Amino acid sequence: MDKYIVGLYDDEEILLKAVKEIRKQGIRITESLTPFPVHGLDEAMGLKESKLHTVGFVAGLAGMLTALSFMTWVSVSSYPTIFGGKPYFSLPSFIPITFELTVLFSSVTMVVAFFVRSGLSMFKSPKIYDERITDYLFALTFEVKENTSKEELEKINKALTETGVVEIKEKDFDEDEY
16 A cells, blocks of 8 residues: 655745755655646756656667668668669668658657656556646645655645645545545
């Protein structure tokens, strides 16, 4: 069973200040949930820049090499045929397919990498901390483990109260709730 403390805020500016203050106190925030993107929240949460563009570049390079090597193997070694007097290896005629495979490999890999990295999957239902988070409230979640002490829980609740939280909830997730 997963257990979380959820602090709900009603203003994005208060949320930003709360994130900075809570992180300053050394409390680990598990997740922040907002109904719309909040400018500066990534920096306040201390999140690193995404490596998704690097994954796309490497996958695109793999697509390009796959296309070039396959067309070279087919036209030079496997089935050498002279078309219109061109040599077996004719790079300009390979460019359209090479471009298409580069884009295909890059885009499909980036979509898969995004879903894996963000934890979104067809086989996993999202945890719903509070229905109001999709409308107008902002939430900070803190994971509570079995070995989390009472002092740590009180420290989290105190930090939430001091930073202008509207509501504090404790949420348990059983396996059949997913």
